[in-house]
Each structure stands twice: as C-alpha cells, then as structure tokens.
Amino acid sequence: MWIFKSKYEKLTREEVVDAICKLENEEKTIEEGLTSAQEEIDELMEKGKKEKNKDVKLFYAKKINAIKQEREQNVQRALYLMYNIQLMNKLKTSIDDNQFFKTSRKVPLNKMLTDQKGLAKFLNKTLGTRTRAEDVLTSADEVFHTIEESYDKNESIYGVNEQDDALLSMFETEDQIKEEEEMFSNDEQKLSEGQGE
Numbered sequence: 001m002w003i004f005k006s007k008y009e010k011l012t013r014e015e016v017v018d019a020i021c022k023l024e025n026e027e028k029t030i031e032e033g034l035t036s037a038q039e040e041i042d043e044l045m046e047k048g049k050k051e052k053n054k055d056v057k058l059f060y061a062k063k064i065n066a067i068k069q070e071r072e073q074n075v076q077r078a079l080y081l082m083y084n085i086q087l088m089n090k091l092k093t094s095i096d097d098n099q100f101f102k103t104s105r106k107v108p109l110n111k112m113l114t115d116q117k118g119l120a121k122f123l124n125k126t127l128g129t130r131t132r133a134e135d136v137l138t139s140a141d142e143v144f145h146t147i148e149e150s151y152d153k154n155e156s157i158y159g160v161n162e163q164d165d166a167l168l169s170m171f172e173t174e175d176q177i178k179e180e181e182e183m184f185s186n187d188e189q190k191l192s193e194g195q196g197e
Helices: 013-050 054-104 108-114 116-149 162-196
Strands: none
Touching: 013 054, 108 116
C-alpha cells in the first residue's frame, strides 16, 4: 500500500466545480465578444456598401479583416476553454463515481450479489420468461403480417372507374379554363392601364 496519496486523491469536488465555473465564465466572455465582433463586422459591411469614396471603402475592408483575424483567435481560445471544461467535467464525474461506489458498496442488498450461483439461476429464469413472452408477441405479429399481405384492395371501392376518370378530367379542364381566364383578364387589365397612360 502506498504511503502517499496522489494529488488527485486530495482533490475535492468543490475545487473542480470552482475551476469549471471560472473556465465557463471566461468562455462566456469570449462568446459575448464574438457576438459583438460579428455585429461590428455587419455594421461595417453595410457602411462599406453605401460608401462612394474608394479610400474609405479600403479602410472599412481593412478594419473588417482585422476584426475577423482577432475573432478567429478568440474562437481558438474558446475552443481550448471548451475542451478544458470537458476534461474538468470528466474529472468531476470520476470524483462523483469514486464517492458513489465507495458508499454504494455498503448497501445491505449489495451483499446478495455475492451469491453468483443464485444470481445466475434467477437471471436464467428471468430470461426464459422474457423469451416466452417475446415469442408470443412475434407470433402474433407474424399472423397480422400474413393476413395484411393477403388483403387485395377492392378496385370497385377504391379504384378509379370510367365515370370517376371523366369527372377528374373535367375538374382538370375547369381548373385550366379558370387559369386561362385569369391570365386573359390580367393581360386585358395591363393593356387598359397602358392605354390610360
């Protein structure tokens, strides 16, 4: 047994949580800066589009590029912080797991798990019950499937007969006539407006 504890053994959950909070605050500050930089870029883009003077346009372009470069560096910093936060969260989870398993071993029911033969017998019985229940369901599903596949749609009820086909053609023709009438009336209206001028 080691006499000295590692630095991780001495580490408390509170210390890790504090570190995560500090990193998250830094990340939030950078994120707010990124949003602000994007707004400034958008504003300068609008100014640059409206500007007539070539030198002023060049000034806006250089300023936009400088902001973009700074923004890119801030993105890299934010990504670094995010990765750091992920690792710190893993460390926090490990501390929680360590504490959890230390305390859960002491639960009285956990002693039952030491009877491996009894556990295996119980699990096999449970598995058999589950398998039988699933077999009943899959058999019923196969019956449904077989019956549904044997069904043929009644064409006299669901199909299109000659009278239906004639009505469908008439509907399409009426729709087409309405469209043509609307186009014709629009053309006439444009012509009358053109002559009125």
